[in-house]
Amino acid sequence: MGVPSGEIIARPMVARACGCVQEFQHYAVDRYREQRKAKFQKTRCPACVAKLVEEQRRAATLPKKGEAFKALPPGTEITMSRRPDSTWAGTLVGDGTKVEATGEGPQGVTLALARAWLMARGLWDEAAAAAADSKPPIQPIPTVLPHAVVPTPPKSAAKPAAPKPAPAPKPAAKPS
Numbered sequence: 001m002g003v004p005s006g007e008i009i010a011r012p013m014v015a016r017a018c019g020c021v022q023e024f025q026h027y028a029v030d031r032y033r034e035q036r037k038a039k040f041q042k043t044r045c046p047a048c049v050a051k052l053v054e055e056q057r058r059a060a061t062l063p064k065k066g067e068a069f070k071a072l073p074p075g076t077e078i079t080m081s082r083r084p085d086s087t088w089a090g091t092l093v094g095d096g097t098k099v100e101a102t103g104e105g106p107q108g109v110t111l112a113l114a115r116a117w118l119m120a121r122g123l124w125d126e127a128a129a130a131a132a133d134s135k136p137p138i139q140p141i142p143t144v145l146p147h148a149v150v151p152t153p154p155k156s157a158a159k160p161a162a163p164k165p166a167p168a169p170k171p172a173a174k175p176s
C-alpha cells in the first residue's frame with residue numbers, strides 16, 4: 001500500500017526544491033517514506049508552484065522576441081550605454097515614441113525596449129487590451145532621463161537599397 005496511514009509520529013522540517021523549508025510528516029505506517037521524502041525535496045512548495053505558474057502565464061502573454069522586433073516601425077533607433085555599475089541602459093525611439101529600459105546585458109535591454117515600445121503604443125498590454133476601447137488614443141510618454149544617457153540624434157543616413165556596398169574607389173595618387 002502506497003498510502004501512508006496511522007498517526008503522524010514526526011514532523012521534521014525539510015527544504016524543498018524552491019528553497020522553502022516545510023514540514024514533512026512521518027506517518028506511523030509508511031512503506032514509502034523515503035520515496036515520499038525524496039519527492040518532497042525535489043518538488044516546490046504549493047506557494048512557489050503557484051508563483052511559477054503565474055510567471056509562466058505572464059511570460060506567455062509577452063510578445064516573443066521575433067514578434068516584438070518585427071512590430072517595430074521602420075526607422076526605429078536604439079541607443080545603448082554601459083553604466084558604471086556594469087548594467088546597460090537603453091533608449092528606443094520609434095515613430096516618435098521613446099522608451100527606456102535597463103538590464104544586465106544589451107540583448108535583454110533590446111528586447112525589453114521593444115516590448116516597452118509596444119506597450120507604450122498600446123500594441124501590447126495585457127491589462128490595457130481589455131480596457132482599450134474606453135481609453136483615448138495613447139500619447140507618447142515624454143520621459144526625463146535621471147542620468148546622463150543622451151540618445152544620439154537620429155542619423156537619417158538611410159542606406160539606399162543596394163544589396164551590396166559599392167567597392168571603394170581607389171584613391172587617386174595626387175602628384176604633390
Ligand SMILES: [Zn+2]
Binds near residue numbers: 016020045048
Ligand atoms: Zn517555496
